[in-house]
Amino acid sequence: MNKKMFTLGLSIGILFAGATTVFAADAVRAVLFPIQVFINQQAQVLPKESPILNYNNQTYVPLRFLSEKLGNQVVFEQGATDEQSRITLDSSIIPSTDKGWHLTYLMKPGNHRDSPLSMMLSIKESNPQENTPLEERKYQFGAWIYNVSEKPIMLVSGFKIDLEIIKADGPGNREVLWVGSITHSPDKETPSHFDGLPLPGTNNNFIWGFQSPVWSWDGKDNKGVPLPPGNYFLRQRDGAQLQYQNMESSSPEIIIHNLNRSMANGIVGFSIRP
Secondary structure, eight states: OOOEEOOOOOOOOEEOOOOEEEEEETTEEEEEOOOEEEETTEEEOOOTTSOOEEETTEEEOOHHHHHHHTTOEEEEEOOOTTSOOEEEEEEOSSOOSSOOSEEEEEESOOOOOSTTEEEEEEEEESSOOTTOOGGGOOEEEEEEEEEOSSSOEEEESOEEEEEEEEESSSTTTTOEEEEEEEEEOHHHHSOTTOSEEEEOOOBTTEEEEEEOOOEEEOSBOTTSOBOOSEEEEEEEOTTOEEEEEETTSSSOOOEEEEOOOBTTBSEEEEEEOO
16 A cells, blocks of 8 residues: 555544643743543543653643554654654555544644635545456545634535646646535534534644545546546536635634646645556
């Protein structure tokens, strides 16, 4: 299975039950939270050496423990004296098929200019096998919608974002070969006590978002013909919009957000192998 830089995502529930002061270093005073963590609806027991801390009004989670519980490999590379160390998370980029839209977060946010909402896409072949004919291959695609602003917002329930596939290079590289969509169903996928999907504001070095379920594509164009091997783009179609509300407002109005398409937002490249 191909491995890619992983956008860390998890469904997490927290119950606060008091606080204990601990000292992580002479000059660092942190607060230890005895809290309950749920990953994919299952309660987790945190090792004593991997507590969750609160320092300077920011919450810090044990990266390796939570990542490996999600089935991901964590690699730490110690940098030289004058260089920064690096942590790499490797995993399949496609979300789980057994749940709908769910809360996630992204570490090292990078370049997201489309404030307050930014959308990332992913696509990959399902269970690639050598010598599988083009007409028998299947693909999966999904999306992440992030709140890249500092203010908490509420995504209005029930939306549809149209997508398209075009060639990335060569003749006809602007021709739309396939059209599909990602959708959110408010009746099935929104908690009953919310009018939408609540998203916290950007916090420290990560941003909060919602991860979509998986959608399937058979690798064929709009005429039912398998796309030939080559490089392609999956991207949002022009005119994609989302609606949201400012959760800090006493009388929040519905605001329309136009999703702008760029290499850091709403578009992803992929290849169809020979």
